[in-house]
Amino acid sequence: MSDVFDIAVIGGGVVGLAILRRFAKAGLRCVLLERGADILSGASKGNSALLHTGFDAPLGSLELACMQAGYAEYLAIRQRLNLPLVESSGLVVAWSDEELAALPNIVAKAHQNGIADVRQIEAGELAAREPHLAAALSAVLVPGEAIIDPWSAPLAYAHQALAHGAVILRGAEVTGGTLANGAWRLAHGKGEVRARVVINAAGNFGDLVERIVRDPPFAIKPRRGQFVVFDKPAAKLVNAIILPVPSEYTKGVVLFRTIFGNLAIGPTAEDVDEREVASCDGETLARLKARAIAMVPELQHVGINAIYAGLRPATQHKDYVIEALPERNWITIAGIRSTGLTASLGIAQHVARLYADHFARLPATPEPVWTPVPNLAELRPRPYQTGGDIVCHCELVTRAEIEAALTGPLPATDMGGLKRRTRAVMGRCQGFYCSAEVTAIMAEAARGTP
Template sequence: MAEFDRADVVIIGGGVVGCAIFRRLALAGLKPLLLEAGEDILSGASKGNSAILHTGFDAPPGSLEVVCMQAGYREYQAIRNRLNLPLVETGALVVAWNEEQLARLPAIVAQAHQNGVEDVTQISAEELRQREPQLAPHALGAVRVPGEHIIDPWSAPLAYALQGLAHGGRIRRGCTVSGGSFDGAWSLVTERGRITAGLVINAAGNFGDRVEAICRESPFKITPRKGQFVVFDKPAAQLVKSIILPVPTERTKGIVICRTAFGNLLVGPTAEDQETRDVAEVDEQALAMLIAKGQEMLPGLAEIGVNAVYAGLRPATQFKDYQISAQPERRWITVGGIRSTGLTAALGIAGQVGDLVAQHFHPMEESAPTWTPVPNLCEERPRPYQIGGEIVCHCEWVTRGEIEAALTGPLPAGDVGGLKRRTRAMMGRCQGFYCSAQVAAIAEGRITL
């Protein structure tokens, strides 16, 4: 325990935002300590999303969200090759399916241009059919967004965490923060004892308002917004080239059709507010709606089976914008209300936090980076099975070597979910029916399956 009982900076929450902040502060030499309640990073909101790298074309103009998204987009592009992170360059189409939606397309283009995304244009129904001939014929037109792309949602935060570790940061998993007191420094109460912190950063996602209450009466309330997804089998990915976006509403971006970096095609999400913060269940009625909606927009899906279903929770608040602020007199930084755009914005959010740290708490002097590339999981790039090795998961072509590697190193998988996110094992058609026993044998004594 002594090794972990004191840190200059403690980050609460090991989702993609917490991992990006951890990386940024470690690169600046601050030796942060990241605390995650789950047994592995990405155990909360960050484990389930649509994995799109957003341009910010449809974000509220002038918002902190669009600033962070666009900064995160630029930094991801700048560092991805050195971290071995994929980018599937698809572009996106915001498709109008009725006259009312068609009438809203010029405003979407105007908003994109206001946000500095100048290559966004409106296209006709004829051009839309040329670009995406498999779409249903009642599509009336679209807005083309060339810069929207697909990424791997799990490898990026893992790379951020590993780079933070390489620069002297520490990560403690299975460490829920339940309280704390402040007397010039923070004494945080965790299930594994007290931790003294000179500065606390709250990046606790769906529990952000409860963690905020340790410092002050929370100015925001988290109401988790559940998004359910349907993942169609591999042949479905051949039906579209672009990300197919809906015309958004005030409440949600709507239902998306897009390929995944892993060679599938997903349809979703729903948008359902709920009180439960740590359980996201799927239900047959919503999944049937998604399947029907997907087939309505992309009729070829009627001939293709569903590979998997999942649900994620987004930490929605009563505010539309991110809640990022510093409480200098309490040595506390708040990072709350980071919803579905958090994967793209994470590096930009980390930049905002770094600026707050430099302004109020510590100088930020970034050192020469040690690069920590992660294994490739993207289907469009070479994977280990192509050069040999024993295949354990035949649905997703995962080798024994990949599983062994995920269970070792500076941040080995902490639970079965972490192992899946690091390798894709047990995430294919059979959902582990054929390979789980062999995976369990390999992982025996290291994690519980």
């Protein structure tokens, strides 16, 4: 590839894809390099799928600014990309006197952060809103907290970037690079690319990639989060996102409905050395399940559908690390933890400003091409309701949806990618009924691919 791109983004997670979208939409020639077999196969694979207001983020932080900008842009574009949203609101629930005493400060902090509609509610209103919740003393109501689709959103960003001419290379791990004559030459698993400006959005590998340009001023210390997902009848038991009163050490585990109609609890926060594979452990999963049942006792009668773990790319710094190195044609983005899904569009705005300030003016934005993604959320019309053959009976996924996910400009390349694009095999039977057929459809699609 002898062409020189304007921008090379390293990392195909939600942050990298949001950045790719913004620059491609602005008319720049962009390439994205992802080490995994598919996009969204690293830190973005396992998150809690929430759109946060930032009510509890540190005042004046870059994180808060990016979350608020990202939240606003998500609302502005979601309908044109066919992205769902459940306005569930959030409740920070106090079960003890100690937690109760902390609530006024949570409200005050939210107001400082500009979230004016946050207010404390009494036990009676809480019980009316959440009749299945174990009796509690009081709560802080955060109306703006919402539930979104954690994979369709970044997939939509990727598709829009592709529609604007971006190139996405998967299985392309960046192994080194040199800057000469105003352009980077990046070596990756499948060859090399040249680009004027490199954007490091490598998530859990951010510090390793940063070594290409400098001695990194941050170290990635992956933080593992484990989750337990209850079967769909559980979603009727909870309305809002149930947040714990944060302690000094952690925001704690959250009980939340998913956009797919399940109820999940997580994440834990465990510092680990592993960057690549997030593993679960049975004791922690059992504790999470018990914690959910303590919050909503009727959950003891509902089955478990899935367990998963994610790795959040934490650093030693509390805030995001986002900076431009003008003399090195490089922009660093690191330490984007659990707020990354919310903040990604805001991070992309911030990075675009850094680019304009330090590298080149952004061209006048052409009319954007909108690339709506298939809807997977149960609250909106889904293909099974109008016909076709159902392959995955638990999640009601049709053959046409699976075949569509295996074709197009960014087809799923493995079972994980197919699951994230369609929900197939993600339900209560975990493939008892459909995994063989899904595997056969994948094999057929692979044979059809030159």
